[in-house]
Amino acid sequence: MANSACQEINVGSKRGRSSDEAICVDRISRLPDVLIQHILSFLSTKEAMTTSVLSKRWLWVWTSVPIIDLQDTPSCRTDLNIRSRFGQFVTRVLILNKMASLDKFCLKFNLVDHPSHVTTWFRDAVSRDVKELDITIHGTQIFPFLKLPFALFTARTLQVLKLSQGVELHVPGPVSLPCLKVLHLVWIKYMNDESVSRLFAGCHVLQELVLRKYVGDNSTISIISIPTLKIMSIRFATGLHKHRLKINAPILEHLHLEDNLGLEFDLEDVSSLVESNVSVTWLENRHIPLLKALCNTKYVSFNWDWYAKMKRCNFRPHHLYLNLVRLELNVGYGGWNMLSLFLEISNNLKVLVLAKAIVLLAFRQQNDNCRGFECRWKPPRNVPECLLSSLEMVSFKGFEDVAYQLRMVKYILGSARVLKTMEICDDGHLPLELKLGVLKKLSMFPRRSKACQLHFN
Known part of the structure; x- marks a missing residue:
């Protein structure tokens, strides 16, 4: 039984091999x-x-x-005949498909010349009790954004809804999506703030939300008050208008937030956060409510290029991150001033990962004066509690052998009482001779922890 299904065929014979293939094909065809x-x-x-x-x-x-998965070709964007044939192909597939219930309807295409046909496709999928709907529309330079049929927002069996690009979210009435657990809205356009509010209000069991917003989407206020939400990923693209983000998600566990706008934050309840990843261009006073709201998080990754306008902020060490055990900082020029503060407020930190923001490497070559911002880093006035009792592992990625980095490593090695591993990874541009010199330099730094092992990669 453990041997191949075709083991009885004589492999030394061409005729045997042909019979082998025939038997294998027949066996597959006999499957239910x-x-x-x-x-x-x-x-x-x-x-x-x-x-x-x-x-x-x-x-x-x-x-x-029970799955319909269709995607057109790039030629549909420019060739009217090919675009028309694809529309006919989709219609034919829906007619020939015999399933009264669909597990998934995935359609990625350039908008056809007759949006009414597309609306018919979506209504057909909804009428078949579709569980997952994944729609991506390209080619909006030629065609207007597509308004979805309202029947989609009352689909009682829909569990996953993914809308991307050339879709306009227009919700004129109450939404009822009693089974929807996953919602992705990626670079779509919104008719108004009310459409967004109605959609979220009708998702009573939603667990995962992915939101990508772009300039000109007609929505400036995002109120996410969803008591069942566990995973949320939000990205706001750069724009001139200020946006407001209000979040009330008491059982939210995973948060990914990328803010390139002038977002105003109002976080009512995110007390169950376990893991968060926050990326901003400028770390400033408007981020204080966000930083305070993350105080219960266990794993945190912060990414920022610049530290600005927070010198007089009231985000001080009494806002302790008592649950935080792993902290990752990906920092650009001018952002390292916050390192000391995070060490002071993370009393139980066990793992610290430091990384240089890669996006600024090219910027550095054109702006040598930025090095001055890096050299302003100063260690905390008093040794943080985490260095005395909990910090066991430190990893420094993108090490370049500059003064501020050496000071950080020297300070941590000389202060961390229970440190087990200090891992230094260069940025890949250090010559071999310089690497040996760096290793020698690092090896001479005094270590508070006798058990600490230094690894230089």
């Missing part, structure tokens, strides 16, 4: 329809349709697959 349909569900619909040429047994198997 349900199993074959499951196998075909891992292919795109176009790929599944090609199996119809294998034999009469396979001719219509693809029409019983």
